[in-house]
Amino acid sequence: MxxxxxxxxxxxxxxxxxxxxxxxxxxxxxxxxxxxxxxxxxxxxxxxxxxxxxxxxxxxxxxxxxxxxxxxxxxxxxxxxxxxxxxxxxxxxxxxxxxxxxxxxxxxxxxxxxxxxxxxxxxxxxxxLTTPDWVALPHSTFRELGAGAVLDLMVARLGLPLMVKPASGGSALGVQKISRVEDLPAAMVSCFAYGDTVMVERYVxxxxxxxxxxxxxxxxxxxxxxxxxxxxxxxxxxxxxxxxxxxxxxxxxxxxxxxxxxxxxxxxxxxxxxxxxxxxxxxxxxxxxxxxxxxxxxxxxxxxxxxxxxxxxxxxxxxxxxxxxxxxxxxxxxx
Ligand SMILES: Nc1ncnc2c1ncn2[C@@H]1O[C@H](COP(=O)(O)OP(=O)(O)O)[C@@H](O)[C@H]1O
Ligand SMILES: [Mg+2]
Missing domain, CATH: 3.30.470.20 (ATP-grasp fold, B domain)
Incomplete structure (x- = not known):
C-alpha cells in the first residue's frame, strides 16, 4: 500500500x-x-x-x-x-x-x-531497501595502506563512474562524479577538506x-x-x-x-x-x-x-x- x-x-x-x-x-x-x-x-x-x-x-x-x-x-x-x-x-x-x-x-x-x-x-x-553499493574510509586508511592500492580496489569493485562525497555533509559540497580513474585521487583530496571520512558510491x-x-x-x-x-x-x-x-x-x-x-x-x-x-x-x-x-x-x-x-x-x-x-x-x- x-x-x-x-x-x-x-x-x-x-x-x-x-x-x-x-x-x-x-x-x-x-x-x-x-x-x-x-x-x-x-x-x-x-x-x-x-x-x-x-x-x-x-x-x-x-x-x-x-x-x-x-x-x-x-x-x-x-x-x-x-x-x-x-x-x-x-x-x-x-x-x-x-x-x-x-x-x-x-x-x-x-x-x-x-x-x-x-x-x-x-x-x-x-x-x-535499495541503495547504491559504497565504501566509506577515513583518511588514515589511505595513509596506512597506501592510497593507490586502496583506490584500485574501489574501482575494481564499484566500477566507473563513481560518486565521491564526504561521509557527512550537505548542499553537494565536496560531491563529485568521477568517470576517469586518474581523477579519483584529486577528488578524494578535496573531499577530505570537508571531513575525515570519504564515501565512494556506485553511480546510478x-x-x-x-x-x-x-x-x-x-x-x-x-x-x-x-x-x-x-x-x-x-x-x-x-x-x-x-x-x-x-x-x-x-x-x-x-x-x-x-x-x-x-x-x-x-x-x-x-x-x-x-x-x-x-x-x-x-x-x-x-x-x-x-x-x-x-x-x-x-x-x-x-x-x-x-x-x-x-x-x-x-x-x-x-x-x-x-x-x-x-x-x-x-x-x-x-x-
Ligand atoms: N550514487 C549516485 N548516483 C548518481 N548521482 C548521485 C549519487 N550520489 C549523489 N548523486 C548526485 O549528487 C548530489 C549530492 O549527493 P547527496 O548524497 O544527496 O549529497 P548532499 O548531502 O550534499 O545533498 C545528488 O543530489 C545527486 O545529484
Ligand atoms: Mg542530497
Missing part, C-alpha cells in the same frame, strides 16, 4: 486560539557551517511563512546568546532551520533536550544516524527525485515526489541555489506505480531511521523503476528554490500552515 498525501488541507489551530495567544516560535538559522547562507535563507522564509500563518515567529542564530535568550523568554517551540553540523547531526537537539525546550523534527540520536550517510545506508539496506543513472515526508499527527505521509533536472546534469551547489539553473517538476513525471513505490521508500526510510515530523529523502529512480536511496535530510532546505516547499505546494498544502501545525503539536506535547 502506498501512502500518499491526503487531499484535505491540514487544519490550523482554531483562529480564536491564535488571536488570544499566538504561538511563540523561535526559528534557528545560521550556524557556523559551510551552509550558513542557505540556512539563513531557509530561516527567513520560515519566519515569513509562520508570520503569515498567524504565529509570533522570531529568527535567531545558534550562538552563545541562544540558551540565555530561550531561558529569559521561553518559546512555545523551536523550529530548526540549520543545515549541516550542529543543526542536523543531533548536537543542538541534544542541548535543547537538556534545556527542556521542545523542537520540531527528529530526536538527537536519529539525527546522528541520518547525518552519517554510510551508517544510514546500512540501516536502510538492512531494512530491505536515472531520474533524481526529492521525497518529502511529513507527520501531522497521523503517521508519516509522503508528499508528491519532486523531480530534479539540472541544466548541467549534476545537482551541485550552483544548480541548487542559482534560480534558473535547474528545472523542477512537482509532481515528478514518473508513472503512478513508480511514484507510489518512491512514496513507500521515503516513509520506510523515515520510520527505520526513527525520524519525526519531517524529512526529505534524496533518491534516484532507474529506467527500470527501481528507487535507489541516496541520503535523508532531517533539516531539509526551505529556501524559495528548495524542494520541500515545492512538495508541500504540490500536495495542495500551505507551507506556513504545515510548519505551524508541527510547532503547535510540539508545544502541546510539553504541556
Amino acid at each position: 502506498s501512502e500518499t498525501a491526503p487531499t484535505a488541507e491540514p487544519t490550523a489551530e482554531p483562529a480564536a486560539a491564535q488571536e488570544q495567544h499566538p504561538l511563540r516560535a523561535v526559528v534557528l538559522a545560521g550556524g557556523l557551517t559551510f551552509e550558513r547562507e542557505v540556512s539563513l535563507s531557509s530561516g527567513t522564509q520560515v519566519v515569513e511563512e509562520l508570520t503569515r500563518a498567524g504565529l509570533d515567529a522570531e529568527l535567531r542564530d545558534a550562538d552563545a546568546e541562544l540558551l540565555p535568550g530561550l531561558a529569559a523568554a521561553p518559546a512555545d517551540a523551536v523550529f530548526i532551520a540549520l543545515h549541516g553540523a550542529t543543526g542536523e547531526d543531533g548536537a543542538l537537539r541534544a542541548v535543547l533536550d537538556l534545556a527542556g525546550v521542545p523542537y520540531v523534527g527528529s530526536p538527537a540520536a536519529a539525527c546522528r544516524l541520518a547525518w552519517d550517510k554510510p551508517a544510514a545506508k546500512s540501516v536502510v539496506r538492512t531494512a530491505g 543513472e536515472g531520474v533524481e527525485v526529492a521525497l518529502a515526508v511529513v507527520d501531522l499527527g497521523e503517521g508519516p505521509v509522503a508528499l508528491p515526489a519532486v523531480e530534479i533536472e539540472p541544466e548541467s546534469g549534476v545537482f551541485d551547489y550552483s544548480s541548487r541555489y542559482s534560480p534558473g539553473l535547474t528545472e523542477y517538476h512537482a509532481p515528478a513525471r514518473i508513472p503512478d506505480d513508480v511514484a507510489a513505490r518512491a512514496a513507500d521508500v521515503a516513509v520506510r526510510v523515515h520510520e527505520v531511521l526513527g525520524l519525526a515530523d519531517l524529512s526529505r529523502t534524496d533518491a534516484i529512480i532507474t529506467p527500470a523503476g527501481e528507487v535507489h536511496f541516496l541520503e535523508v535530510n532531517v533539516s531539509p532546505g526551505l529556501t524559495e528554490t528548495s524542494m520541500f516547499p515545492m512538495a508541500v505546494e504540490a500536495a495542495g498544502y500551505d507551507l506556513g500552515t504545515v510548519l505551524g501545525r508541527l510547532l503547535a503539536r510540539r508545544a502541546e506535547s510539553r504541556r
Whole structure:
C-alpha cells in the first residue's frame, strides 16, 4: 500500500486560539557551517511563512546568546532551520533536550544516524531497501595502506563512474562524479577538506527525485515526489541555489506505480531511521523503476528554490500552515 498525501488541507489551530495567544516560535538559522547562507535563507522564509500563518515567529542564530535568550523568554517551540553540523547531526537537539525546550523534527540520536550517510545506508539496506553499493574510509586508511592500492580496489569493485562525497555533509559540497580513474585521487583530496571520512558510491543513472515526508499527527505521509533536472546534469551547489539553473517538476513525471513505490521508500526510510515530523529523502529512480536511496535530510532546505516547499505546494498544502501545525503539536506535547 502506498501512502500518499491526503487531499484535505491540514487544519490550523482554531483562529480564536491564535488571536488570544499566538504561538511563540523561535526559528534557528545560521550556524557556523559551510551552509550558513542557505540556512539563513531557509530561516527567513520560515519566519515569513509562520508570520503569515498567524504565529509570533522570531529568527535567531545558534550562538552563545541562544540558551540565555530561550531561558529569559521561553518559546512555545523551536523550529530548526540549520543545515549541516550542529543543526542536523543531533548536537543542538541534544542541548535543547537538556534545556527542556521542545523542537520540531527528529530526536538527537536519529539525527546522528541520518547525518552519517554510510551508517544510514546500512540501516536502510538492512531494512530491505535499495541503495547504491559504497565504501566509506577515513583518511588514515589511505595513509596506512597506501592510497593507490586502496583506490584500485574501489574501482575494481564499484566500477566507473563513481560518486565521491564526504561521509557527512550537505548542499553537494565536496560531491563529485568521477568517470576517469586518474581523477579519483584529486577528488578524494578535496573531499577530505570537508571531513575525515570519504564515501565512494556506485553511480546510478536515472531520474533524481526529492521525497518529502511529513507527520501531522497521523503517521508519516509522503508528499508528491519532486523531480530534479539540472541544466548541467549534476545537482551541485550552483544548480541548487542559482534560480534558473535547474528545472523542477512537482509532481515528478514518473508513472503512478513508480511514484507510489518512491512514496513507500521515503516513509520506510523515515520510520527505520526513527525520524519525526519531517524529512526529505534524496533518491534516484532507474529506467527500470527501481528507487535507489541516496541520503535523508532531517533539516531539509526551505529556501524559495528548495524542494520541500515545492512538495508541500504540490500536495495542495500551505507551507506556513504545515510548519505551524508541527510547532503547535510540539508545544502541546510539553504541556
Ligand atoms: N550514487 C549516485 N548516483 C548518481 N548521482 C548521485 C549519487 N550520489 C549523489 N548523486 C548526485 O549528487 C548530489 C549530492 O549527493 P547527496 O548524497 O544527496 O549529497 P548532499 O548531502 O550534499 O545533498 C545528488 O543530489 C545527486 O545529484
Ligand atoms: Mg542530497
